[in-house]
Every structure is written in structure tokens, then in C-alpha cells.
Amino acid sequence: MWKIRSQPSRVAPASRPQGVVGQAKHRLFSPFQRFPPRHLWVQGGLLAGVGVLLGLSLAPAPTxxxxxxxxxxxxxxxxxVPTRKQAAFLGGCWGIGYHGAALFWLFGLHPLTWLGMPWVASLTVTTLAWGVATLWGACLPMVWAASLxxxxPALGNFSRIAIGTALWCGLEWLWSLSPLWWTDIANSQSPHNTSILHLSQLxxxxxxxxxxxxxxxAVAEAWLSRQRxxxxxxxxxxxxxHGLGWKLAQAPLASQPAERLSIGMIQGNIPTRFKLSSAGxxxxxxxxxxxxxxxxxxxxxxxLLPEGAxxxxxxxxxxxxxxxxxxxRAAKVPLWAGTFVPKGEGYTQSLLSLGASGEVLSQYDKAKLVPLGEYLPFESVLAPILRRLSPLRMGMVAGSSHQVFETPFGRAIVGICYDSVFPELFRAQAAAGGQFILSIANNDPYSDRMMAQHHALDVMRAIESDRWLVRVTNTGLSATIDPRGRTLWKSAIDxxxxxxxxxxxxxTQTLYVRFGNWMLPAIVFGSIGIAWKMRIDA
Structure with missing residues (x-):
């Protein structure tokens, strides 16, 4: 480990202790070092516990x-640890704890007997959905740990901080391109730590x-090297x-009376299991x-009406x-209504903009559909299996990632439920001229924990784009959020x-709206440059 040697060694490379593993006995320390390799399961259990605690710290917890x-x-x-396989195992334990705890609200789907599904089959489908989401999320820290x-071991302490940070950022970006995503670690700061959330404007x-x-x-390297x-x-x-975020949060919100809008919101509170019947x-x-x-x-x-109203x-x-x-037509007040619209052989989950005469002025189609809930990934493989367990109706079609939503008051930014997880959808609409955000969701039959996490996602979307956000849901939480991430009003649930x-x-246009995720390539190439320079100088 060239960076931390006090003097250059003239020993032949083959005889040197290689990296962290060779020197850990004398120079490096870990909180779990007291457990020998044969007790790897103990380390994994402890790390899973740490992950669970972090997963439980997401909204609504202020931790x-x-x-x-x-x-x-x-x-x-x-x-x-001595090997990459052991590192991957520990990363998986941490990830299962974190994502499993954060996504436990998925069990709110059960029971699905109202769909005609037997109780045991309902529990099987719900457990499968939670397990797939948890394991997919856990793959990220597994890959990160094995890569690090x-x-x-070939890096110095500062180089390892740079490379480890770049790896985590790059993997989160990569995972966010997949159809299954929810729990990036940035979510842990929303909605309470608004100072740090303002970094997202960059x-x-x-x-x-x-x-x-x-x-x-840096905390980890302090443990490893015992250097204060x-x-x-x-x-x-x-x-x-925190100081930089606080400075960004202090930008004044200049009030302009000519730009004000009053938006009526209706939280219908009609359970999904009843809504789809003729009486519903x-x-x-x-x-x-x-x-x-x-x-x-x-x-x-x-x-504004909620998703699927x-x-x-x-x-x-x-x-x-x-x-x-x-x-x-009688009231002559525009209506933005969540409904379903036929498209080809399927249909879209949509928000329609009805003008004062009742005509459809614009339409936004939900761009991110929920895997296993609104469509089947790898349908040819999974459909024969899942259709034995679930009467899931097929045919929902995803909307384009490049849509605009026109209203009588200018262009709006729209997100329908799961869209809120993907900031690029909102950024693209803000860059295309969107002036305020309309977020609609169903959120039934999930718990208040899921509702709070979804609300926290919308807080982040409002801050990133520097836009006012109105969110309307079927069962809660509906809210009004200002561009600084402050929730000015929030409904009760149910x-x-x-x-x-x-x-x-x-x-306005933040750096993020204007230039997108420009920081990621800067982080990756910058960290590689730092590591290379330190290795050359060593």
C-alpha cells in the first residue's frame, strides 16, 4: 500500500506484503476485525443490522x-476481508438489511383476495415482489464491495475515499436506469434535511x-488507519x-402576483378494491x-384529481x-383528471387536461410502470408462472420519457406515482419549459410509511427543479410543497x-435542470486522476 508506507522499500515486489490485506495486522483496524474469517456470518449479521437501521431511518422517521x-x-x-467473494457477501448482507427494511411496506399489498386471488397465493405474490425488489437493491452494495x-488494496487512503465514492455514485446512477428502483441513499435525507437536499440543485x-x-x-479510513x-x-x-446546501437554500423566493395560481385538490379516498366495481x-x-x-x-x-380517479x-x-x-362546461374551470386512455391493444395510465369547454387539451402518460404490478418484465418467461397465481391484467403501455403537458396557464411538469422515483423525467420537463409540478398517485392500499417515502421523493423533485409542487393522491398523503422543500400543507391519510x-x-433553471447529471463524469474521471497521481507520486 504505497501511500501509507513511511519509507520506500527496496524489497522485490514479489516479497512485499500486498495492499491492505498484507498490512492489516499491523497498520489497519476494522470494527469487526475481532471476528475471524470463519465467523463471516457474524460480520454479515452485524452489517445487516446496520442496513436495517438505515432502512428504518427513511421517512417518516427524522433519523x-x-x-x-x-x-x-x-x-x-x-x-x-481477504477475498472479493467475502466482500460481496458482506455487501449483500448490508444491502438486504437496508432495502428489505426500507421496502417492507410492499406487504401492504396483501391480501389480494379482492382480485379473486387465494390468500396463500396473495402472500406468495407479495413476498415475491418484496424479495425481488430487495435482492435487486442488494446487488448494488455487493458489486460495490467486491469492486472496492x-x-x-492498491490505493492510498485518500485515493480509496475518492474511488469508493465514485463507485457508489456510478452504481446508483446505473441502477436508476433500471425499471426497479426506489431506495438510493439520498432519499434518507428527505424531507427533513432540506439544507443537504439543496445540493441536488447542482x-x-x-x-x-x-x-x-x-x-x-473518511470515517471508514479513520477506523482503518487509526489516524485522527x-x-x-x-x-x-x-x-x-451542509454549508453549501444551506447557502443554496437561502436564495429568496420572489413573489410575483401575476404568476400565482390556485389549484383545487381532491383526495377521493376510494379504496382500489372497491373503486373498480360498478358501485365504485x-x-x-x-x-x-x-x-x-x-x-x-x-x-x-x-x-386536480389523483391517479386513476x-x-x-x-x-x-x-x-x-x-x-x-x-x-x-358549466363551471368553466379547467380540470386535470387521472384516468385510463386506450392505446393500440393496451391502455395508458394518464393525466388529461380538460379545458373550460370540456375538450382534451393535453395528455401525459405514465412513463415508469411498476414491474409485476402494471406490467410483467420478461413476460414470455414469467407470465405463464405468475398468471397461475394472479389475475394481473396485461396491456398497460408506458408513456414516452419526453412528454410535455400543456395547460391554459402554461406548460406543467407531470409525474404519476412511480415517476417520482426518477428525477430525470422531471428535469427534462423543467428544461422544456415546465413552470410548476403536478404529481398524482393512488397509494392505496399501502401504509403511511410508503406514503411518507413517496412524499419525500416529491420534496426532492421540487427542490431539484426549483418549482412549486402540488401532489394529489387517492388515500394520502396529498400536499403542497414550495421550491425550498417546505411542505406548506399535508392531508391526513384515509x-x-x-x-x-x-x-x-x-x-428559473438550476444547474441540474440546465446541464443534467454533469457531476457524475466529473466524479469518476476526477477520482481516477487522483488515484493515478497518488500512485505515481508514491
Missing amino acids: GWMAWGAIAPLWTSTVA RWIG SGPIAITLALASVNG KFLGVAIALCLAF IDQSIETYRQGYETLAAQKVDAV LPWLWGQSFGQERALVAAV EHVTHVAAIERRR
């Missing part, structure tokens, strides 16, 4: 501070991940990132028609549509609610 040290135990163990164990969530991973790396300077580096980095359809149209008329009488500029294929249920369109949100249109 996101744990993320500033929760990766460090994995880091130290990864560097200290492979590269790390380069999206990757800027927050950079802050968390680098601080964890690295603890000082960790503290300095943490303070610097009748209740839906009555609930939302009455809510629309009440809000229109309050002179709002527009009314009108549970039929638009254009194929004329009785219900006529009643709603007639109400819009209640029928109408509310008027006061927002403003904005045309």
Missing part, C-alpha cells in the same frame, strides 16, 4: 443523520450521494456540504363531480364522462379531503 455513518462499517469490512476490495440526487459516500469513506486526520476530514466534509365507479364519479363543483365555486384556477377507459364510458364534462393550494409559476 436521516444515520446515513452519514451507516456505510462506514461496510467500507471497513470490505477492505479488511479488488481495487482498494447535479440531482447524485450530489447528495457524493456527500454521504465521501463522508462515510481522517476523522477531521469527515467532519470538515460534512460541515462543508358510480361513487368515483359522484365524489369527484361534487368535489369539482365545490372547488369551482371557490373560484380556483383549476382542479376516473376508473374507466376514457372515451368508452360515455355516461360518466358526460356528467363530468357537463360540470366542467380521509376524503378537498383543499385549495396557492402556488406560483417559475421559469
Whole structure:
């Protein structure tokens, strides 16, 4: 390990102790070093416990501070174990603990007996969904740990911090391109740590991940080397990132009366298991028609309905549509309605913009569909198996990742439920001229924990794009969020609610909106440059 040797050695390379493993006995320490390799399962269990604690720190818990040290135990163990396979095993244990705890709300799907599914089959499908999501998320720290164990021993302490941070950031970006994603570590800071969340205005969530991973790396190197300077580096980095975020959060929100909008919001609170029946359809149209008329009488500029509020294929249920369109024509207040729209042999989950005359002005189709819930990945392989367990209807079609949503008040940014996980969808719409965000979701039958995590995602989307955000859900949490990430109003869950949100249109462009995720290549190439220079200088 060339960086930390006090004097250059003239011993032939073949006889030198190689890297961290060869010198760990004398120079390096790990919190779990007391457990010999044959007790690897003990280390894995401890790391799984650390991951569980971090997973439980996500919203609504105000304990996101744990993320500033929760990766460090994995880091130290990864560097200290003898082989890459052992490192990958430890990374998997940590990842299963973190993602499994964070995604445990998926069991809210059970029981699915209302779909005609037997109780045991329902539990099987729900467990499968949770297991697949957990294991896919756990693959990320597995790959990271194996990679760091492979590269790390040849690096000095500072080089290892740079490379380890770049690896984590790059892998999170890669995983976010997959159809199955939710729990990047940046989520742990939302919605409570708004100072650090403002780093996302620079380069999206990757800027927050950079802050968390680098601080964890410095803490880990302090353990490994028993050198206090690295603890000082960790503290300095943490303070610097918070200071920069706080500075970004202090930018004033100039009020412009000409840009104000009042948006009526209706949280219908109609359970999905009932909504899809004929009685549920009748209740839906009555609930939302009455809510629309009440809000229109309050002179709002527009009314927003949640995802799937009108549970039929638009254009194929004329009785219900006529009643709603007639109400819009009478009140002459634009309506943004979540419904389903036929497309080819399938249909889309959509938000329609109805003008004052009841005509459809614009349409946004949900771009990110939920695997196993709204479509079957690898359908030719999985469909014959899952259809024996589930009456899942096929045919939902994903919308394009490059859409615009026109309204009578200018272009809006739209996200439908799972879209909120993917910041690039919102960034692209903001760059294309979107002036405010409309986020709609169902969120039934999930628990308040899932609702809080989904709300936290929308807080991040509002900050990144510097836009006001109105989120309306079927069962909660509906909310109004300002561009600084402050929740100005939030509904109760499992209640029928109408509310008027006061927002403003904005045309600003953050660095992230303008240049996208520019920080990632800078991190990767910069860390490689640092490591190469330190190796040459050693």
C-alpha cells in the first residue's frame, strides 16, 4: 500500500506484503476485525443490522443523520476481508438489511383476495415482489464491495475515499436506469434535511450521494488507519456540504402576483378494491363531480384529481364522462383528471387536461410502470408462472420519457406515482419549459410509511427543479410543497379531503435542470486522476 508506507522499500515486489490485506495486522483496524474469517456470518449479521437501521431511518422517521455513518462499517469490512467473494457477501448482507427494511411496506399489498386471488397465493405474490425488489437493491452494495476490495488494496487512503465514492455514485446512477428502483441513499435525507437536499440543485440526487459516500469513506479510513486526520476530514466534509446546501437554500423566493395560481385538490379516498366495481365507479364519479363543483365555486384556477380517479377507459364510458364534462362546461374551470386512455391493444395510465369547454387539451402518460404490478418484465418467461397465481391484467403501455403537458396557464411538469422515483423525467420537463409540478398517485392500499417515502421523493423533485409542487393522491398523503422543500400543507391519510393550494409559476433553471447529471463524469474521471497521481507520486 504505497501511500501509507513511511519509507520506500527496496524489497522485490514479489516479497512485499500486498495492499491492505498484507498490512492489516499491523497498520489497519476494522470494527469487526475481532471476528475471524470463519465467523463471516457474524460480520454479515452485524452489517445487516446496520442496513436495517438505515432502512428504518427513511421517512417518516427524522433519523436521516444515520446515513452519514451507516456505510462506514461496510467500507471497513470490505477492505479488511481477504477475498472479493467475502466482500460481496458482506455487501449483500448490508444491502438486504437496508432495502428489505426500507421496502417492507410492499406487504401492504396483501391480501389480494379482492382480485379473486387465494390468500396463500396473495402472500406468495407479495413476498415475491418484496424479495425481488430487495435482492435487486442488494446487488448494488455487493458489486460495490467486491469492486472496492479488488481495487482498494492498491490505493492510498485518500485515493480509496475518492474511488469508493465514485463507485457508489456510478452504481446508483446505473441502477436508476433500471425499471426497479426506489431506495438510493439520498432519499434518507428527505424531507427533513432540506439544507443537504439543496445540493441536488447542482447535479440531482447524485450530489447528495457524493456527500454521504465521501463522508462515510473518511470515517471508514479513520477506523482503518487509526489516524485522527481522517476523522477531521469527515467532519470538515460534512460541515462543508451542509454549508453549501444551506447557502443554496437561502436564495429568496420572489413573489410575483401575476404568476400565482390556485389549484383545487381532491383526495377521493376510494379504496382500489372497491373503486373498480360498478358501485365504485358510480361513487368515483359522484365524489369527484361534487368535489369539482365545490372547488369551482371557490373560484380556483383549476382542479386536480389523483391517479386513476376516473376508473374507466376514457372515451368508452360515455355516461360518466358526460356528467363530468357537463360540470366542467358549466363551471368553466379547467380540470386535470387521472384516468385510463386506450392505446393500440393496451391502455395508458394518464393525466388529461380538460379545458373550460370540456375538450382534451393535453395528455401525459405514465412513463415508469411498476414491474409485476402494471406490467410483467420478461413476460414470455414469467407470465405463464405468475398468471397461475394472479389475475394481473396485461396491456398497460408506458408513456414516452419526453412528454410535455400543456395547460391554459402554461406548460406543467407531470409525474404519476412511480415517476417520482426518477428525477430525470422531471428535469427534462423543467428544461422544456415546465413552470410548476403536478404529481398524482393512488397509494392505496399501502401504509403511511410508503406514503411518507413517496412524499419525500416529491420534496426532492421540487427542490431539484426549483418549482412549486402540488401532489394529489387517492388515500394520502396529498400536499403542497414550495421550491425550498417546505411542505406548506399535508392531508391526513384515509380521509376524503378537498383543499385549495396557492402556488406560483417559475421559469428559473438550476444547474441540474440546465446541464443534467454533469457531476457524475466529473466524479469518476476526477477520482481516477487522483488515484493515478497518488500512485505515481508514491
